[in-house]
Amino acid sequence: MLKPQQLFLVREPVDMRRGIDALTQHLEGLNLRWQDEAAFIFCNKARSRLSTH
Numbered sequence: 001m002l003k004p005q006q007l008f009l010v011r012e013p014v015d016m017r018r019g020i021d022a023l024t025q026h027l028e029g030l031n032l033r034w035q036d037e038a039a040f041i042f043c044n045k046a047r048s049r050l051s052t053h
Contacts, residue, residue, distance in 0.1 A: 004039035013045040023053055
């Protein structure tokens with residue numbers, strides 16, 4: 001099991017149907033590195049659902 005050293009909440013809403021590759025591109029657009037032992041929490045536009053990657 002991975003144990004991230006950092007946890008980030010991505011405040012900009014994303015389409016939850018997007019795959020991991022599209023979410024990774026979204027992070028890179030925000031100048032965040034997904035490789036740095038970090039976990040990311042995404043929310044949908046209505047802010048009623050969360051997804052962790």
